Amino acid sequence: MAPPDPDTFLDSLSYLFEACLLKYHHVMERSVPKRTTVDLDVRFRIEEMRLRLWGRLRGFNAPLDEALKRNETLNVPEILSLVRRLLKDMLQLLKKREEDNTRHRARQHSERSSVESRSLDLSLSEAMYAQMHLDSREGNDHRRRARMNTSAKSVASFDNRVALRNQLTEIIAVNNELEALLSRSEASALSQGLMAEILFMTLNLPIVKEDSFGPRNATVAKVIQLRQKNKTNLTEEHRMPFDVAQPRNPHPERDLVIPISLLVGFEEPQLAFGADLLCSGMGSDAPDVRTFYYRHTEGEEQGQFVLAEWRSQKTESQNSLINQEARMDRRQHLVGLLHQTFCASADFRILDCVGYILTEGQLPDGNKHPVVGFVYNYPINAAFLEQPMTLRQVMNTSYQSERPDVPELEDRLLLAHRLSLALYQLHCAGWIHQRISSHNILFFHDAESGKVDITQPYICGWRYNRPDQSGGGEAYRTNQGGPAANGLADMAIYVHPDRIREARQFRKSHDIYSLGVVLAEIAFWRPALALADPGHQNAIRLCDRDDPGRWSRALIDAVARRIGASVGARYRDAVLGCLRGLRLQCIESLMDVKTVKDLNGLEPGIEKAFFWKVVDELRQAAQV
Known part of the structure; x- marks a missing residue:
C-alpha cells in the first residue's frame, strides 16, 4: 500500500483535530459544572490542554514542511489509520456529551414548565387554601419534604456526575493512546508544557493534590503545589515566600540549625x-x-x-x-x-x-x-x-x-x-x-x-x-x-x-x-x-x-x-x-x-x- 500524499493526510488530520478542539470548547462552556474542588471541571480542562498540546507537538499549528518533519511516523499507514480513528473517537465522545447535556437541559426545562402549568390551574381561593393548609403542617413535615426535594436533586446531580466521570475516563483513555504515539522526549515536553498551560488558564486553582491531574502528571501537580506554598499565584499580591504577615509556626517539625x-x-x-x-x-x-x-x-x-x-x-x-x-x-x-x-x-x-x-x-x-x-x-x-x-x-x-x-x-x-x-x-x-x-x-x-x-x-x-x-x-x-x-x-x-x-x-x-x-x-x-x-x-x-x-x-x-x-x-x-x-x-x-x-x-x-x-x-x- 502506497503512503498517503503528505498534503492531503495532514490536511485531513488537521481538520479532525480542529473539529475536536472546537467541540471540546463548546462542551466545556455548556455542560461541565463549575466546582470548588479540583474535580470534574479542572480534569476536563486538563484533558483539553493535553489534546491541544498533543496537536502542537505533532505540528498541526506549524507550517507544512515543519509539520511533515514532525509526523514522519504517519507515513506508516497503520499508524495514520490509528491516529485518525482516535481523533474520530474523541469527536464522537464529545458529541455524545453534548447530546446528553441537551437532553438534561430539556428535562429540566420540562419539569419547570410542568410546575408552572400546575400552579396556573389553581383559582385564587384554591391557592390561598393550599397555602393555609401548608402553613398549618407540622415542622417535621416541612423538613421531611425539604429533605425529599434535596435528595431528589442530589440523585439527579449524582447521576449527572457519574455520567461525566465515565465520559472523562473515556476521554483520558483516548488522550493516553494519542500520547503513546509520541516519542519519549515529546511526551515529556507535553507534561512539562502542561504546567504553564495550567498557570495560564486557571487563575483560581484550588488546593492541589498529587493525583489532581492524573497519574501521568504527578510532577505537574507537585510543581503547582510548590507554587501554592510559595504564595506567588497570579491571583495574589506578588510577594516573596517569607511574608511579614505570615503566621509564625511555633512548633517546627525539627530544628534546622546545624551545630x-x-x-x-x-x-x-x-x-x-x-x-x-x-x-x-x-x-x-x-x-x-x-x-x-x-x-x-x-x-x-x-x-x-x-x-x-x-x-x-x-x-x-x-x-x-x-x-x-x-x-x-x-x-x-x-x-x-x-x-x-x-x-x-x-x-x-x-x-x-x-x-x-x-x-x-x-x-x-x-x-x-x-x-x-x-x-x-x-x-x-x-x-x-x-x-x-x-x-x-x-x-x-x-x-x-x-x-x-x-x-x-x-x-x-x-x-x-x-x-x-x-x-x-x-x-x-x-x-x-x-x-x-x-x-x-x-x-x-x-x-x-x-x-x-x-x-x-x-x-x-x-x-x-x-x-x-x-x-x-x-x-x-x-x-x-x-x-x-x-x-x-x-x-x-x-x-x-x-x-x-x-x-x-x-x-x-x-x-x-x-x-x-x-x-x-x-x-x-x-x-x-x-x-x-x-x-x-x-x-x-x-x-x-x-x-x-x-x-x-x-x-x-x-x-x-x-x-x-x-x-x-x-x-x-x-x-x-x-x-x-x-x-x-x-x-x-x-x-x-x-x-x-x-x-x-x-x-x-x-x-x-x-x-x-x-x-x-x-x-x-x-x-x-
Whole structure:
C-alpha cells in the first residue's frame, strides 16, 4: 500500500483535530459544572490542554514542511489509520456529551414548565387554601419534604456526575493512546508544557493534590503545589515566600540549625569582601562564598559531605520589620521549601538543602562579621574528596589554556536545555532566583571517572532580597571599579539593564535575561566578558548607569551574527528570546490591562512563552 500524499493526510488530520478542539470548547462552556474542588471541571480542562498540546507537538499549528518533519511516523499507514480513528473517537465522545447535556437541559426545562402549568390551574381561593393548609403542617413535615426535594436533586446531580466521570475516563483513555504515539522526549515536553498551560488558564486553582491531574502528571501537580506554598499565584499580591504577615509556626517539625560541632574540621569562612559590601547582600555583584565540610549526622554511623553557601546576617536584619524569632522561621521556611523542591523533581537541578549554620566569618581586615550558611548535601554520585567547580571556572580553564578543551556540541546543547528546563520549572513553582550566572552553576566530579560531567549542572546561589522588603525593589548595586579578575564587576554582565538603570521589582523576565547570557557563554564556551571589546569591558567594570544597555546590545549583536553557525538557528533564536524579552499573551480576564506595570510585575503568561520560545526550542536543538 502506497503512503498517503503528505498534503492531503495532514490536511485531513488537521481538520479532525480542529473539529475536536472546537467541540471540546463548546462542551466545556455548556455542560461541565463549575466546582470548588479540583474535580470534574479542572480534569476536563486538563484533558483539553493535553489534546491541544498533543496537536502542537505533532505540528498541526506549524507550517507544512515543519509539520511533515514532525509526523514522519504517519507515513506508516497503520499508524495514520490509528491516529485518525482516535481523533474520530474523541469527536464522537464529545458529541455524545453534548447530546446528553441537551437532553438534561430539556428535562429540566420540562419539569419547570410542568410546575408552572400546575400552579396556573389553581383559582385564587384554591391557592390561598393550599397555602393555609401548608402553613398549618407540622415542622417535621416541612423538613421531611425539604429533605425529599434535596435528595431528589442530589440523585439527579449524582447521576449527572457519574455520567461525566465515565465520559472523562473515556476521554483520558483516548488522550493516553494519542500520547503513546509520541516519542519519549515529546511526551515529556507535553507534561512539562502542561504546567504553564495550567498557570495560564486557571487563575483560581484550588488546593492541589498529587493525583489532581492524573497519574501521568504527578510532577505537574507537585510543581503547582510548590507554587501554592510559595504564595506567588497570579491571583495574589506578588510577594516573596517569607511574608511579614505570615503566621509564625511555633512548633517546627525539627530544628534546622546545624551545630558547628557536627562539621569535621570547621573553620570560620574567609570572606573576601568588606563589611559595607557584605551588608548590601554579601556583595550583590560578588560571587558566593562557599565552603565544604564532612558532616556527622546524629543517630547515624555514616556522615555526609556538604556544601555551605554564606550570606551576611545583617542583610536579614537591616531595616527589618520583624524580630529574631520571625527571621528564624523564615530560614526554616526557606530550607523546607528548597528541600521539597529538590524532592519534587530531578529536573529542578538543585541540591538538597538540609539546614543552616549561624556563625561569624572573617573579613580581609581581620574583623568578624555575622553570617548564615545554608547547607546542602552533595549529590549521591559525586566524588566527595573533590571540590565542585562552577561553570565559570570550567570555562576559564578552557579559555585560558593554550589548547582549549571545548566540550562536545551535544553536551553543551544538553546542558543548555537542562538549565532552561530547570529555570522554567522553578518559575512555575513560584521561585525567582535573582542571581542566575555562570558563578552559580555547579558541577561535581563523578565518583567513578573523577571527571566533571557538564550535562549534570546544579543551580546554586539561592539568595533573596530582604524578605520583608516592600515596594519596587532595589537597583543593582556594584562595587564601582572593582577588578573583574576578582569576579566582582563582571557580575553586572548578567543583570538586566532595567535593574541597573533604576530601582525595580525583580521579575521572572530578569532571570530569563540572565539565563540568556549564560546560554551565550555555553555556545561560545568562554566567559561573557571575553566576548566584549575593550570599550565594553570598561563599561562593564564601571557598571555604566548612563547607558546600561550598551553591553546588552553588544551581546545581542554578537549572538545574532555569530552564534547560529556554531550551535544552530534554534539555539540562536532561544538565546535572542531571552535577551530581547519574550512577548507575553494576556490572560483573558486581564485583557484590559495594557502594561506589565499595571499587573504589579506579575508578567502573566511568561512561563508559557518561556517554555515554547526557549525551553522547547532547546529541546529540539539538543534532540533529547
